[in-house]
Amino acid sequence: MKYYHGIPVSPGVAIGLVTVLANNRVSVRRRMIEPSQVPSELQRLDDAFERAQSSIVKSRDEASEQIGEQYGRIFDAHLMFLQDPSLRRMIENAITNEHVSAEYAAATAFDYYAQRLRSLPDATYAERASDVADVKDCLLSELTLVARDEVAESENRSILAASFLAPSEASKLDAEKTLAIITENGGRGSHTAIVASALGIPTVVGLGPFLSDVYDNCLAIVDGDKGQLILDPTLEVVEEYQRKLDALKEDRRRRLQMSRKLYATTTDGVDVAVEANIEFPYEAKKCVEYGAVGIGLYRTEFLYLTDTNGVLPDEETHFKAYREVLSTMGHDRLTVIRTFDLGADKIPEGRSFAREKEPNPFMGLRSVRLSLRRTDMFREQLRAILRASVYGKCAVMFPLVTTIREWRQAKMIFHDVCEEFVEKNAPFDSNIPLGIMVETPAAVVMLDQFAREVDFFSIGTNDLLQYTQAVDRSNKEVNSLYAQESPALLRLIRRTIEVANTYGRPTAVCGQMASVPANVPLLLGLGLRALSVSPESILETKEICEWFSIQECETIARQALMMETADDVRAYLRESLNRKRSEVVPSSSDAT
Ligand code: PEP
Ligand code: MG
Numbered sequence: 001m002k003y004y005h006g007i008p009v010s011p012g013v014a015i016g017l018v019t020v021l022a023n024n025r026v027s028v029r030r031r032m033i034e035p036s037q038v039p040s041e042l043q044r045l046d047d048a049f050e051r052a053q054s055s056i057v058k059s060r061d062e063a064s065e066q067i068g069e070q071y072g073r074i075f076d077a078h079l080m081f082l083q084d085p086s087l088r089r090m091i092e093n094a095i096t097n098e099h100v101s102a103e104y105a106a107a108t109a110f111d112y113y114a115q116r117l118r119s120l121p122d123a124t125y126a127e128r129a130s131d132v133a134d135v136k137d138c139l140l141s142e143l144t145l146v147a148r149d150e151v152a153e154s155e156n157r158s159i160l161a162a163s164f165l166a167p168s169e170a171s172k173l174d175a176e177k178t179l180a181i182i183t184e185n186g187g188r189g190s191h192t193a194i195v196a197s198a199l200g201i202p203t204v205v206g207l208g209p210f211l212s213d214v215y216d217n218c219l220a221i222v223d224g225d226k227g228q229l230i231l232d233p234t235l236e237v238v239e240e241y242q243r244k245l246d247a248l249k250e251d252r253r254r255r256l257q258m259s260r261k262l263y264a265t266t267t268d269g270v271d272v273a274v275e276a277n278i279e280f281p282y283e284a285k286k287c288v289e290y291g292a293v294g295i296g297l298y299r300t301e302f303l304y305l306t307d308t309n310g311v312l313p314d315e316e317t318h319f320k321a322y323r324e325v326l327s328t329m330g331h332d333r334l335t336v337i338r339t340f341d342l343g344a345d346k347i348p349e350g351r352s353f354a355r356e357k358e359p360n361p362f363m364g365l366r367s368v369r370l371s372l373r374r375t376d377m378f379r380e381q382l383r384a385i386l387r388a389s390v391y392g393k394c395a396v397m398f399p400l401v402t403t404i405r406e407w408r409q410a411k412m413i414f415h416d417v418c419e420e421f422v423e424k425n426a427p428f429d430s431n432i433p434l435g436i437m438v439e440t441p442a443a444v445v446m447l448d449q450f451a452r453e454v455d456f457f458s459i460g461t462n463d464l465l466q467y468t469q470a471v472d473r474s475n476k477e478v479n480s481l482y483a484q485e486s487p488a489l490l491r492l493i494r495r496t497i498e499v500a501n502t503y504g505r506p507t508a509v510c511g512q513m514a515s516v517p518a519n520v521p522l523l524l525g526l527g528l529r530a531l532s533v534s535p536e537s538i539l540e541t542k543e544i545c546e547w548f549s550i551q552e553c554e555t556i557a558r559q560a561l562m563m564e565t566a567d568d569v570r571a572y573l574r575e576s577l578n579r580k581r582s583e584v585v586p587s588s589s590d591a592t
Contacts, residue, residue, distance in 0.1 A: 001233050004207045006182070007479060008227035009193035011536065012202035013245050014159055014180035015238060017217045021162040031101040041095050045102040048142040052082060055138060067352075077128070081135045087113055103143050110136035159220050163211060167191035167346050171279065171305045175199040180222035182229050184209055189462045189473030189482055189512065191345055195302075197515075197534045198279040204229055206476035255539045262293055264545035266553070272524065272545040275336075275532040277510055280306075281321045284328035284335075286535045291542065294334035296458060296532025297397075297510040298325060300381065301340040304348045312348065312377065318384030326392030334393050336458065336532075337385055338437070339378065339410075341367045341399040345474060362472060367400030372409055382417040389429035397458060401436040404449045411453075437510075439463035444492045451503035458532070459496055461511025465489050483566035484513040485573065490526070490561055497527040508532050518573040520544040521580075525557025544577070547584050 033041055056078050064072025081087070087109055094105035114132040117125050159180045160173070170181070170192045178201050186192055186205030196203035202224030213231055214220070221230040221241050230237060263271040275296030276287040287295060303313045303321055322337060329335045343353065343366025353374060358364040371378040385396060398410045411434055421428045435456035438444060440463065450457070461484060466473040468488050471481040493509070500507040508530035513519050515537040523531060524545065533541050556576050563569045 001237065002213060002231040004210050004229040004231070006204040006207035006227050006229065007186075007188050007193075007476070008203075008224050009186075009188055009190075009205050010181075010197035010199075010201055010203035010224050012180075012200070012224045013241055013248065014202045014222045014224075015233075015241055015245070016157060016159050016179040016220065018161050018182075018214050018220050019158040019217075020211065020214055021160055021165070031104055033095075033099050033101055035099060038096055038099070041102050042092060044143065045091065045095065045106070048102070048106075048139055049082065049088070051142040052135070052139045053079065055142070056082065056135075074131070077131050078135050078138070081113075081128075081132050082139070084113075103140060106139055106143060107136060110139070159222055161211060161214050161220075165192050167195055167305060170195040170199075171302050173199060173201070175201055180204075180224065182207055182210070182220075182222055184211060185476055187472070187474045187476050187479045187482055188484075189466060192474070194277075194299075194462075194512065194534075195279060197536060198277070198283060200536055206479060252539075255543070261542075262291060264542035266524070266545060266548055266550050268549040268551065270529070270550050272542075273508075273530040274538055274542045274545065275334075275508065275510075275530060276535050276538060277515075277532050278325070278535065281324040281328075283535055284325045287538070288328060288333070290535055290538040292333070292535070292538050293530075294336070295325065295329060296336050296508050296530065298335060298337045299341065300338060301342045301346050304340065304342060305346060312351075315380045315384045315387075318381050319387050322385055322388035322394075323391050326388050326394055329392050331393045334395060336395045336397050336435070338397045338399055339368070339371055339381055343367060343370050362466065368398045368406050368410055369400070371398070372406065372413075375413060378410075378413060379417055382414055383420070386417060386421055386428040386432075387426070389432055390427050394429070395433040395435060395456065397435045397437060397456075399437045399460070400439050400463065401450070402440045402442045404446065404453075407436055407450060407453065437463075438496050438507075440467045441492065444496050447496055447499040448503070451499055451505050454505060457496065457500050457505055457507040459493060459507065459509045459511060461489060461493070461509060461513040464492060464511065465513075468492060483570065484511075484516060484519065485560075485566040485569035487561070487563060487566065487569065489513075490522075490557075490569070493523075493528075494526050494557075494561065501527065506530065514541070517541070517544055518570070518577045521548050521553040521556045521576060522560055522573055524548065524550060525553035525555070525560075547580050 056075050060072045060075030063075060090109040091105045094100055094108065095102055110132055114129040117129040117132060157177050157179050159182060160178055161182050163183065164185045165181065165183055181196050181201055181203040183205045184207055190205065193203060193205055202222050204222055204224060204227050207229055210229065219232060221233050221237065264274055265271055273293040275294045276292040277297040277299070278284060278287065278295055279299045279302040284295065303318060325335055343364060344362045353370055354365045365373060385394065396414065398407065401407050414434060418428070418430065433455035435454050435458060436443070436450060437460040438447070438457050439460035443450065462473055465482060465484060465486060469481050469486060471478045473482055497507055507528065509523055509528055510532035514523060514531040515533040517540055520531065520541055521544070531541060556573070560569045560572060563572065
């Protein structure tokens, strides 16, 4: 039995067999084979070479077609390395004479080859070493592990293990078949984490190197609450976790029955709107079932990230998705549709919007910047929103607005599209509120400018934290700086609410911060009355709001604002919630 600790990003417990995703950063263990297995191992190698060749040819053709032949030619170099007879001989000799597995033989031979290239004085050869590494990854993927595409087709429910999972890959997972996700890399704020939580899949990321210890179909337990992975657990441990699973199910059933009131009311009678963040239209039903007041954030970019075979969604696809959400939420529950936040880590498969590869995509052409560059896509989306607007009550929100000019341009395009509808006499809601996400320090500093013009704000703490702390939200190396209890972030939130209140602009928080139970009283104490959380967190968030008075929350916020470090704030918030929990639910244990 082996324990690993990582970052818990989506709660829940899963017990099951592991499927290791084909991955390009896998470390390979030295595995010996019996001499009698040599022929079958050589056959396996042969098959893998063939599949790798087809895969590279496919990549070449796709790259040539989509981004130009000069990019396609990169893959010709890959083919050349794959077909190098001396390399192939080296691998076969190792299998035949040293009796090592095909994976190990291939990894060693490719590493040696890359090392030789790196040591050559000519820099052009040295650069080719990374191509050799790519070819190695491709061959290893074919040799060792389940290809990513096959996962979707597999009938078994399993725990998916990978070095890293892109948001576009996560969004294609079938929640019914995926018991849990475990990755070596990734941070708390990564979009993969957000998608996993939307799908309700227990997930632990940033576990560090564990892939060399797993194999397909090994038994594992994933604890998405504690951030723990247990490989090859003993029977006793499995039984202990099975009991935990049963208790969780029972607890959930009880809460669902309890939460029938729409607004959560604090003990001193203040209503709090607990809303939901969604990525996929089908989630709207769940939001109604869990008692969300509305949808505070609909991340529409996921329409571009699900299986589209490289084709961008057209107006009709957008329209159908929005109509589904709005008809489910109806006219009593507001749905805030955020225009596509593409770019950074959310790039549709095989498609980049930037003219050149961006060295720093999180600082680059993403969100509203991309909408203003690709006004064709932006207008198409806005038209679909307007068409769907008659089916429910919606607001439109622009992401990552940093300057007043961006806001005005986006608003102008919105009104221009409205004009088209008026001219055509097409039905639409002519009173759609327009707002922006507050996601950068610039937006906070300039908030009074925006407050004069927008209808509402929503604080995106995931990005606000990333840009305030200058820390990549999905990089586990700097995860400790990505603390949602950062005193700097708290001050920015406080200022946002102060300015927004001065201008009477409703403000919500839709970053992951609001989905953390211990942060709920803090956010209420900072003045928020609308929290948009992941659907799985709605019930608990409402419950916590009902435990506190606003006065108690304000005391908590005041104390937290005086603290120097995120660790101090976190410890204090947890302690405050636990104390309250033990008063309200005397038999409770520490659950923050
Ligand atoms: C945020 O940045 O807090 C947010 C809600 O947007 P996203 O996570 O989609 O970037
Ligand atoms: Mg954001």
